[in-house]
Amino acid sequence: MPTNIFAKISASNIFKDERYLYPEYIPEKLPFREAQIEEIAYALKPALRGGKPQNLFIYGESGTGKTVTAKYVLRELEEYTSKAKGIYINCFEYNTRNAILNKLCLALGRAVPRRGIATDEVYAELLSALKRTSVVPIVVLDEVDQLVSNRNISLLLYDLLRIVEHQQAYIGIIMISNNAELLAMLDSRVRSSLLSKEILFEPYTPMQLKQILKERAKYAFFENALDKEVINVAAAYAAKHKGDARIAIESLLIAGRIAENENASKVTLAHLRKAFEQIKPRALQKAEPFLDPHEKQILAILCRHEPLFSGKLYELYCKQVKQPITERSFRKKLNRLAELNLIELSDVSKGIRGRTREIRLKQPKDAIERMFEDSQGGGFHSK
Ligand SMILES: Nc1ncnc2c1ncn2[C@@H]1O[C@H](COP(=O)(O)OP(=O)(O)OP(=O)(O)O)[C@@H](O)[C@H]1O
Ligand SMILES: [Mg+2]
The missing domain is CATH 3.40.50.300 (P-loop containing nucleotide triphosphate hydrolases)
Structure with missing residues (x-):
């Protein structure tokens, strides 16, 4: 009898329980705090x-x-x-x-x-x-x-x-x-x-990050699932990024998933380096859950065509959504995206035709594109 597909893919020798690495998890202990x-x-x-x-x-x-x-x-x-x-x-x-x-x-x-x-x-x-x-x-x-x-x-x-x-x-x-x-x-x-x-x-020191990671990894991974240097390198990487524990913990989670998908028996430094590339910038990570479909659509268009003048951006936007918002609401969305640090608006002169705004992405394009892949277009409403 063929094995159930989930039985086949759910067996893991990497994660005991990856939920211990989720951002919303509140640990029993918070070392150094x-x-x-x-x-x-x-x-x-x-x-x-x-x-x-x-x-x-x-x-x-x-x-x-x-x-x-x-x-x-x-x-x-x-x-x-x-x-x-x-x-x-x-x-x-x-x-x-x-x-x-x-x-x-x-x-x-x-x-x-x-x-x-x-x-x-x-x-x-x-x-x-x-x-x-x-x-x-x-x-x-x-x-x-x-x-x-x-x-x-x-x-x-x-x-x-x-x-x-x-x-x-x-x-x-x-x-x-x-x-x-x-x-x-x-x-x-x-x-x-x-x-x-x-x-x-205060930002965590490299030693503190190492300790925090060890503590979280103990519950999340099977014993020996992490190669020797993985925790040290993840801690050092986060220390370089202003002592950000989120980067350290997220990189372990992503590295673990990559290792699992490759059916590897351990998480290696190669997995960890791939994970570093996939970590989203903080501004994007914070804002993402609260972006509406119009805001996401604007970002998607900019990924393909940046930089754009605001008029052209609105035109492309109207072509792509079933029920476009008014130009006034659209301007508000642009201001909000700028406040969220996701786009940059700069005033430029268009000669006798007055001024307009030029719009660019402020976060790396590949990170924004990955956000769309992750959500598989969720909330999107393209024509
Ligand atoms: N001392 C600690 N022990 C264990 N985990 C920690 C500790 N400090 C932070 N973390 C973990 O690191 C991640 C980031 O922490 P948190 O979200 O609280 O940071 P923050 O200061 O609120 O950052 P931001 O300003 O970006 O919102 C979370 O997953 C959190 O559980
Ligand atoms: Mg916070």
């Missing part, structure tokens, strides 16, 4: 008695463990008490004041339609939800820079701080950013009432 974990926990401690937590501003380079550490502490907090509730918000996904207030309502058990409701009404809902609960929400605003570019953040923080001042309901606010200067960019009134404590996440 003990001090930060403790600092965050102390700031949140008042919430255990229904009191007012200290607000936090967490900052540092990419891959220094800011997100995973915040999630780790929230998990611990919720395991320990039902008096506080962690609400994690990625501002790539929720990038307006309205969307965030909405999400907070939802997290507190109030469903509000996501569109078509004025921000003031959503705010009123949030206040009434808070009145009825004794739980202290701890709101994590990750990638909070995404709000600054929309000039939204001061207003949003003002909303949240007002709750604390007038309603005697307490909320903890944890902001996470790559940008150390972010607080300085806030409205001064908001900044002074925020009174937040700052926590810096």
Whole structure:
């Protein structure tokens, strides 16, 4: 009898369980972040008695463990008490004041339609939800820079701080950013009432990266599945990229998959080098899950025809989609792609015909193309 196809391909001598290498996995231990974990926990401690937590501003380079550490502490907090509730918000996904207030309502058990409701009404809902609960929400605003570019953040923080001042309901606010200067960019009134404590996440050293990798690999790979130097080389590579643990962990995952597809008995340095080539730039990786089909279509056209003037780009776009958006909405999409650091817009003079914008990709073309291969055109709607 022929063997089942999945039985045949699922046997692995490489991965025990690759999920331990996924970006969303929260490890049981976070080596070298003990001090930060403790600092965050102390700031949140008042919430255990229904009191007012200290607000936090967490900052540092990419891959220094800011997100995973915040999630780790929230998990611990919720395991320990039902008096506080962690609400994690990625501002790539929720990038307006309205969307965030909405999400907070939802997290507190109030469903509000996501569109078509004025921000003031959503705010009123949030206040009434808070009145009825004794739980202290701890709101994590990750990638909070995404709000600054929309000039939204001061207003949003003002909303949240007002709750604390007038309603005697307490909320903890944890902001996470790559940008150390972010607080300085806030409205001064908001900044002074925020009174937040700052926590810096330093880049990992090569030795630390090695240790982190060893720990994660222990659960993900079978013993002896990694060639001797693989962890060292992955750690050194990540150290060169500003101590980014994400690069280290992702390169092991990709290398493991390449080895598996080749039916190799071990992950070798050759697999790892191939993996390095496939790692997506951080800007692309962060933005990708939140790109809509129109934005993806624009990137796909640019992959084939860059650079393009905006008029020509819109024309090509209209030819390729079933229901094109208006030129005005299209311009907004271009601005957003530029804010996400995926494209570059430069003003150029077209002589007597005035000015136009020239558009180029800001991330490597092959990385963007790979994104389309990975999603197999998901969300695409070409004619
Ligand atoms: N100390 C650690 N131990 C184990 N894994 C870690 C540690 N620090 C970071 N990681 C892992 O490294 C990856 C990157 O971490 P994380 O996403 O928290 O970085 P970040 O600082 O939020 O980066 P960015 O600013 O780009 O969002 C994740 O997969 C995370 O689980
Ligand atoms: Mg992060």
